Amino acid sequence: MLAIARYALKSPFHASTIVGFLAILSLFVPLVSILSGAIVGLIILTQGLLSGARALLISVVGITVVSYLVTQSPELGITIGLVQWIPIVVLAEILRRTRSMSFTLVSGMVIAMFVVLAQYIFWPDIDKLWAEYLQLMFQGVDMGQQGLEMDQIQGGMQDLVHWMVMVLVAVMYSTFIGTLMASRWFQARLAGSEGFRDEFYTIKLGRGAAIATILLAVISFMLNQDMLIAMLMVMLATFLYQGLAIVHNWSKRSKRKGWLVLLYVMMVIFPQVVAATAFLGVIDNWTDFRARLRAKNGNQSE
16 A cells, blocks of 8 residues: 555656546455555645646546447546545645644544535435436336235335435535545655644544534434434544544553454444544543543553
8 A cells, every 4th residue: 555655646647547546446456446545645745735636637538438338438537536535635724724633533524514405405215216216226126025014015115215315414524534544644654753643632523523423313312313313424434533542542552452442343333433433532521531541641650
């Protein structure tokens, strides 16, 4: 990974080549888009917005040509390029200018909440469209042999799609933040510093954002309004990183890395663990768990 990042920073030509190649590869292997976005973020963090824009322009042309040759749909390549790169460009530029991971997280959270607002204003029936699409996919499958009634299947699909739509922006935002952190990690490793680790360990989003999250949680569950719940998901996705910063601090100071691995495994299996970690990040703005850990370790060393 570092070799790819190092190659991309050699010149604008190298940057455009590697970003374009990864973008084309992502048409066939979607997870590669994360690495492609991380390289874009790295270029912006190290060389500025202009260099990043130049690499993106050439890459978008390349991915559009390939998309046209493979699928006869050039707009698919343009859409994929813009969706996977524009958010990381914005976040990386904010981080480059402010040099604050915490400020970048909060800024991205606000932008993502406006995206949720736009989603429910301009595409209010998107869950119905997805439900109809899934029903068409399973239309030829004989569910009667599985002992399932069609009403049960449709009800299950509608519930699934309903929640998928509500967490869509939160999941995408969390992915972009993870991609940005990969960019910052690349930058720190190539510079031979521990800058990224220090920034991650000290993430603190502030009491203002924490109070807003608590209020929105109360209001959204009282009103049971989809748009408010979707916004809450975005805020919890943001505070998840503060919660993870606390756990990483504890793991490092207590030298219990096994528990850290267990946490990530449980987060994949149990969504409740993700929510609990996010709320840990929320209440940390008053309890300051990391300061207590430092004080405890200081007393033990004495």
